[in-house]
Amino acid sequence: MPRTPEAATVTPLHSDMPSRPGTGAAPAIVLEDVRKTYGRGASAVQALRGISFEIRDNEFFTLLGPSGCGKTTLLRALAGFEHATGGTIRLFGQNIMDVSAHRRPVNTVFQHYALFPHMTVAENVAYGLRRLRRPADEIAAAVAETLRLVKMETFADRRPTQLSGGQQQRVALARALAPHPKVLLLDEPLSALDLKLRQAMRQELKQIQAKTGITFIFVTHDQDEALSMSDRIAVMSDGLVQQVGTPTEIYERPANRFVAGFVGDANFIKAAIMSRANTEVTCKTIGGLELRADGKKARAGQRDVTLFLRPEKVRLGAPGQGSVDGVVATLQYLGNACLMEVDIGEATPLLVSERIADVDQPRRAAGDRVGVKLDPRSLQVLEE
Amino acid sequence: MANLPENATLRRSLALGPAVLIVGAFMLVPVAIMGVYSFLEAKSFGGVTWSFSGDAYVQLFYERLLDDSLRLSSGYLIIIARSFFLALVATVSCLIVGFPVAWFIARRPLGQRNMWILLITIPFWTNQLVRTFAWIIILGRNGVIEAPFRWAGLLGEGETLGLMYSDFAIAVGLTYTFIPLMVLPIYASLEKLDFSLVEAGADLYSSRWETFSRIVIPLSKPGIVAGCLLVFIPSLGAFIQPDLLGGGKKLMLGTLVQFQFSTARNWPFGSAIAMILLAFVIAFLMLYARAARGAKAMEMRR
Amino acid sequence: MTAQDDIVPAAALPGTKVRRAFGEVPGLKTLAFCFLAFLYLPIGVLVAYSFNEGNIVMVWTGFSTDWYAQALADADIRKAAMNSLIVAVSATAISTTCATLAALALARGGAFRGKVALLGLISLPLMVPEIVTAVATLVFFSSIGLRLGLGNVIIAHTTFCIPFAFMPIRARLEGMDTTLEQASRDLYASDWETFRLVTLPLLMPGVLAGAMLAFVISMDDFIITLMVAGAGDTTLPVYIYSMIRQGITPEVNAVSSILLLFSIAMVTAYWFTTRQKPGRNIH
Incomplete structure (x- = not known):
């Protein structure tokens, strides 16, 4: 043709x-x-x-x-x-x-693979190259090479319906890769x-x-x-x-x-900006807390800004040892970490994730008083 | 595809063309011509003369006397009534037998279910005429049913149970022919029915009857309605069964139409009856479509 | 049918134990087997009496296959059977081709105005009672003066076979994953290549089912052929009908049995060929 x-x-x-x-x-x-x-x-x-x-x-x-x-x-x-x-x-x-x-x-690997059920694995992989009218020996070589790449070389003569989901996935990948x-x-x-x-x-x-x-x-x-x-x-x-x-x-x-909320967990704290020095700003939260944060584009006097903080960036210590003291409100034990809500007198409690890495680490319980350390470099002023 | 290349419309038209033209030219047009014929005057030996006349429809209800006056006549109305009655009898008997059978099949293991469906489907695909003809051998004079009576001396020479050429024989023939059309849709809806719903009903203190009437029946209703319609409509217009088993005396709409075209040679009258039959069928199909839409709307609300 | 009572058993009294499993209703099995007997008994009787030696169907005199020999030797029967095959094969070929094209256009042609109307038109022969189709076709052929002999019968059969061929093809198309066709186009196949290499092979079971349905429906038809066919264009069912009219003989039974067994063999063969394919692919 x-x-x-x-x-x-x-x-x-x-x-x-x-x-x-x-x-x-x-x-x-x-x-x-x-x-x-x-x-x-x-x-x-x-x-x-x-x-x-x-x-x-x-x-x-x-x-x-x-x-x-x-x-x-x-x-x-x-x-x-x-x-x-x-x-x-x-x-x-x-x-x-x-x-x-x-x-x-441009080739696509489809969500549900879309492998041709009436063709073998090798025929599926060769499909694109055949449509491009490549010579037969080149197609055979490319099919073998691509199947090797996805570790499916022993399945060349199977039908897609005879493969597991993971194997079908590999074939779908090979089929899309074969025409380079x-x-x-x-x-x-x-x-x-x-x-x-x-x-x-x-x-x-x-x-x-x-x-x-x-x-x-x-x-x-x-x-x-x-x-x-x-x-x-x-x-x-x-x-x-x-x-x-x-x-x-x-x-x-x-x-x-x-973006902050969709990718990973996040704390959002409403605050107003009091003053700024270089990229660091000092702000005051609704709960009256004074915090230093990172904010390149923030202007002094701005109200209603949102401060953003990842739960794992919060450090806990003994009461009085941090920027503010809080009370552990709820606690989820996750094995390698502990996820807590710590009440620091703001509108919403602070989400804290503490890794359990150390044998001597104090075990938290609901109701414990803790000192909350907030690093100004991990506390950011969000734009808009 | 949301966007097709420009020649797609042309390609689509070319692909649809043959089927649409054939059905249009050899189905839609003929029915329309027949509709026109039903308003024309009959020629004595078939065919029509091209002058308008409502006689065909008048003839259904009135008899034209010698002095050209009209007298109410029930002859054809009885045939219409018989058609409805027999179609209804066939539908009800198909439902009474078909529902339990469908339930039984739906409760079998998968392999057995397919076997049962095959067994029910096979006779349906065999020749209707031949299968109806077989009933003559069973119900007829000296037939399979009469034979033991005769052998026992309960039925003498020249005597008969009179099973053949009766409304009963026609009803049996219709039931026999169309019952797979009742079983299959009911089976389809019962098979989809999640049986844990029945168990949930029992768990919530409903008796067997309540479970059946409040859970099984409502959930299999689409199948039941479809089955009833699939039996009723072809029964209403049946020809083979009344012709072979009714023996030309017990006419139904189908046989009456055929009689007008082949023997009486009154084409306008035959056309008029055919149009009336078609109107009944369309009315039932529209009722069904409305019911189906209603059911769908209910499902959406759920 | 007294067994019907069983599916609505009296309500269990409060506090009484339910001994039977729900859904297991006694008597149902008996009813189901009686139902099977009801379905097959007439066929069995017909076939049995076709082996009757005497020439009166209902008086059994002895076993004989003479009537089959006689039926097979009968030139009129052979001609009618030949006509039936010619009509069925032609109508199947034409109607399946048209139905496949139409199904493709409706399922893959996107949305367009009048789609529902066209679908209704194609399924029209399913809705119109056979006797109405029969006389309407008769009126139509006589009014336009079309006399093609067997051609008239083929036209009529093609028309009512189209929706039967159309349904399974359309169902298959609707159930087919459109991403397979997208995958094909993504891998550099043109529309025609996609159709030839992906759509058509996957559609084939539907096309076969459609062709099979059309063939069986055409072979089965009697009323429409009765009204439309001329004297020399009789098909086998119409010929059987005229034989029944003249009087029931074991020969009618023999011809009918052959026709029955032919359809049963076809349906069963079709069933088993389509059943086994997916099974083989699973493991």
Whole structure:
């Protein structure tokens, strides 16, 4: 079957030249004000409300957000299953808005794998290469190599229905990797696996990404998954990108209250800013507590700011030894840690997570009086 | 796909075309033409003359006397009434036998269930005419049922139980033919029924009868309604059963239509009866659609 | 049916122990087996009497297969059987093709105006009573003066076979995971390749089921053929009907038995071939 000329202009992107790891200068994908609206008029739903960011080549990039935030819509727009209603998507500089799914050098690992039940594992993996009209020997070699990469080489002649969920997952990954796409899209691929398998697969996915040098775009609602695997994360909510950054930036320097609350546990304390020195500010909480916090953009005299603090950044000591004294209100024993609500006279009690690492560590109980130490560097003023 | 390439509309039309054209041209159009025929005048040996006349419908209720005056006549109304009565009898007997059988099958282990369904489906896919014909051998004069009576001397030469060519024979034939259509939908809804609901009913102090009437019946109602309709509608318009087992004396709507076209050669009148039969069927289907919508709405509210 | 009483047993008195498991109603098993007997007895009687030696059906005189020999040698019966096969095969081929295309368009063609109406139109032959279809078709053919012989019968059969072929194909399509087709397009397959390599192979069981239904329905039809077919275009059921009209002989039983066993063999074979495939794939 003759390929159309349009295909020819895209096909060079498939060339098996090794990707350039670490060349951050060349973005793999550039999104500019991408919009997607379903329906028309009053009943229209805006799934994407102007998304702009870049994904670098050879990056493990994660779209993180609660269900309905638009992350899957965005992934499907990248794959070509949905047509964005506005904006541009560039793949290695080429605008692919009008390129249909089967001409995009982008492959997808589907949430429920979508393996062809009437084909063997090897036929599934060879499918994309056959459609690209690659020579038979090249296909055979690529199938063998990719199956080895996902440790499924002994299953080549099985049918997908004869495999376990974890094995199907590996085949789905192999099938999408076999044509050496420029970008691999993974739509919550681990969500159907049980916990142990999921954790093992995280490491493996990361290794495979490093080995192949393919840009991975990974969609998940699981913050642990996102933090443990990604080079960078885009946190999405309500059709908008809330923050793009490395896992450390996202967790330790969340851009706003949504990101802080969605990724990990957080304490939020309402306060007013009294004064500022360099990046450090002094603020007063509603409960009358005077605290020093980190706030680059905060202005003196600002009222109604939110202070943010991770529970594990709080240190407990004997009464009188911290910034403020409190009473343990509730306590959950988690084995390796203790999760407490400590009443410090604010509107809401302070959530404290204390690691149990030391044999001599004092065991807490509800009703204990404790001294609460708050490090000014871990207490941040949130923007908006 | 939310967005299809532009030629998708054309492709879709081409794909839908053949089926739509065939059903439209050879089903919808013929029924419409028949509707027109029912308002025309009959030619003596079949066919019609193209002049408007409501005679066909008048003929259903009135008899035209020699002096051209009309007299109320019950002949055809009795046939309509018999059709409804026999269809109802068939439906009720199918339900009485079909529900317990469906319940029994639904409570079997999976492998056995499939076997039972196969066994019930097989006769349904065999030739209706032949299966109805078999009942002549059973119910007929000197048939399987009469044979032992004759052998015991209870039935003399020339005497008969008179089972054949009766409303009873037609009802048996209809029940026999359509009962799989009752069992299958009821089975489908009973199979879906979570049996722990029945146990929950028992746990909450309802008696067997209460459990049955308040839990089993409401939850299997869609199947029961569908089954009743699937039996009632084809029974109402049945031809083979009244023709073979009613012996041309006990007419139903189906046989009356056929008689008008083949023997009486009064096409407008035959068309009129066919239109009336069709109207009944459509009315029942609409009632069903409304009931089904209501049930769906109830489910949504839940 | 006295067993019916059993499914609504009298309410247990308060405090009395329930001895039977719920749902296990005594007598049900008996009823179910009586029901099976009711279903198969007429068929059994018919087949049994086809082996009767004498020429009066209901008086058993001895075992013989002569009537089968006679039926199979009868040129009219052979012609009618041939007509039945020609009609059934043609109607099945045409109706299944049309139904497959229509089902694809309706299930994969997105939303469009008039979709519900078109669905209603395609299932119209299911709703109209057979006798009405029969006379309407007769009126139609005579009013436009269409006389194609067996062609008329094939047209009529194709029309009422379409919804029967359509239903299982559509059901299969609706149950099919559309992400498989997306996966195919994602892996560089064009629309046509996706259809040929993914959609059609997965749809095949539905297409087979549809074709099988259409074939059986066409073979089974009697009323419509009776009204539409000309003198030389009789199908087997219509021929059997005319034989019954002339008087019931063991020969009618023999022909009928052959027709019955043919359908039973087809349905059973179909059932077992479709049942076993998924089972084999599981382990």
